[in-house]
Amino acid sequence: MDRLTPEQRHKNMKNIKSKDTEIERILRKALRDKGYGYRKNYKALPGCPDIVLTKYRIAIFCDSEFFHGKDWEVLKPQLEKGKNADFWINKISKNIERDDAVNKELLYLNWTVIRFWGKEIKKHPEICIQVIEETIFENKLDGTELEEEL
Template structure:
């Protein structure tokens, strides 16, 4: 089904980087569990989609296409499609930027979690469970820090 440039441009203009449907699903689930968060915190590298500042957890809700899920397979598909140079370069740049931001956040003491969009949609409870495990690990590390200070 060939599409003209005008149709493609219209579709691409509707893709947003903030308040995406997958972010809204995850934020709503976190809110119902009683977790409070900041969204798109610009003071942190990569402006994470959701930040649990109390627990130093940065969460990214990544779309499979733009962040290169199963990159080797996707790359082969892109190379056969329209404008392969642009898309391969763009997604590789996105993946590298994600990796750089993760390193910076880890250096700042944050736990970084990435979820794929389809995982958020179909396995929201498992995503929340992963976040709760990170919270538990943060709390355990805080307790061990306090007990080490006493001696």
């Protein structure tokens, strides 16, 4: 059952941010605490990654579960039962397709892509940092690390 009025829902949706979200701030703080420099919302790369470690050629995206279609095979049937189903299914499907295209484009440009779900970042930022550090280590072994930061 729908508990929000259309006006309340409009206000909620209007307040959803695309930059400097809570999950981005949590992960950036964890990176800062570990001494890593980064760029945020880096427009020089496809998809404008939320966080970029240019020295290591790592592009990081902090994805919300709903808008980026986590467990899409479960979420999609739920949306089909709800209001405005066609709009949401179309919107999220396009987000999933765009995320996939951005990943491929960045990989083609020899960048490593890491995508974290928002709940992963909120519950276990230390594990996210561990994944990033392991990727840095692997990139150093592969020679993906840049000589100088861009």
